[in-house]
Amino acid sequence: MKSVDVLILGASGYGGGELLRWLSNHPAINSIRGTARSHAGKPFHAQHPNLRGLIEGTFEAAPDWVALSQSEAPVVFSALPHGELGKLRPEFEAAWQAHGLIDRLTIIDLSADFRLDPTWVYGLVDWKPERMKGARRIANPGCFATALQLALLPLAEWKPAFVAVTAATGSSGSGAAPLDTAHHPTRANDFRAYKMLSHQHEAEVLRTLATAGWEAPLSFVPQSAPMVRGIFATLQFPLPAGIGEEALRAHFEAFYRDRFFVRMVEGSPRVAATTGSAFADLSVVARQGHGAVLVALDNLGKGMAAQAVQNLNLALGLPEWTGLKNAGGYPA
CATH class of the missing domain: 3.40.50.720 (NAD(P)-binding Rossmann-like Domain)
Structure with missing residues (x-):
């Protein structure tokens, strides 16, 4: 080593x-x-x-x-x-x-x-991780972008005609410097949307999906939640004919079969179950021709620093879980 x-x-x-x-x-x-x-x-x-x-x-x-x-x-x-x-x-x-x-x-x-700079490797670890091997310049994805892409990439094969996204984030996503929108007294008992249909992370999501062969018709509304850490995203879309919940789940399980830090869970993912960890938890549901994917992760963990350490590990030829096999605290 x-x-x-x-x-x-x-x-x-x-x-x-x-x-x-x-x-x-x-x-x-x-x-x-x-x-x-x-x-x-x-x-x-x-x-x-x-x-x-x-x-x-x-x-x-x-x-x-x-x-x-x-x-x-x-x-x-x-x-x-x-x-x-x-x-x-x-x-x-x-x-x-x-x-x-x-x-x-x-x-x-x-x-x-450098997330949109083609001379840097885009560090979404769970999408074609072989890209990271030997990389010297790595642009770590945004936290919302990580959650959305983990949900969207398995759908690129089917290319749904429309995807509606709502995703809530904790206040730590705004950084350590005090801001009116992240100040605890104005946020603790509130819930609101912001940057509706115009969030900066959308560009990197669309570029990755285009690389995967899908010009995704994405509608993204981010939300400010009364929590410190975490992201919870819900994506809704029409399913191909004949695809039900069992097939949808099998498709996602196959896509992430070898990805240690992406966990498929039953029911709804829990932000608290991922807080302080390098894991992203996903679940799927389908009814009457419509599907939904739900994602929970820690915006400072899988959405930022833990994913950056995963990138380091793969760039240096180390097992990607080196130094990262820790559960978060529960309850958060």
Whole structure:
């Protein structure tokens, strides 16, 4: 097993904290460093109190490319805000070139900056996972996009004429910085839709489905739910003639038969059963020519950091579940 040294850019946010949590128990990781200018010099547990006593280290003001260049397997996870890595890329690439990292460095970006860039591998792990092997530039999918694509990709063979999607997310999806829409007192006892038919994750979903041969007629309404973590998506569509619930379920089970972190469940999936884990839970139902797929996952886990670690594992030739075989807490 290679000895991996990790640098997390933007390690003070929720994504950075989840990466620290997962990587702290990863058997291939030799060292972990993290940057956060506004928290430089403070210990990781100052921002992530759940990590106290589990992982040592302090936030650094800037990346130490010299130290990373000494690694057998150097890795960068970028958990910077959307747009930041794109702006910093020319400066970083000059530094990587100067320190012999440009062709050795594995970069996994959690932001939206490169999800539509064909020069980066789109890191939806459970769709053609062989794409990840040896990848050096990986764009991690969005959380909503992960849930929707897991539900939609098995349907590409049938190409339903219309798919209606409603999907609710927890407040942590808005990031660690306080926002009016994510502030707990205004959200805790409320439920609302937002960015109706215009969510930014729709573009990456449609591109993946087009690659799979389906120009999907998608109608997506995201919703803000009174929970901290989790996504719950419901997709409804017309079924091909002769396809009932048993056949629909068999189709999904066959599609995900070898995908360890996608679980088919009976009845409704439960957000609480996936919280803090790398799993996505799916179920299907069919009645009178109409089908529905339901998906639950943790937006910070399978929808972000845990999937990023899956991408790392496959890129480096490790079993994809390395460091990730943990159940979430239940009840959440």
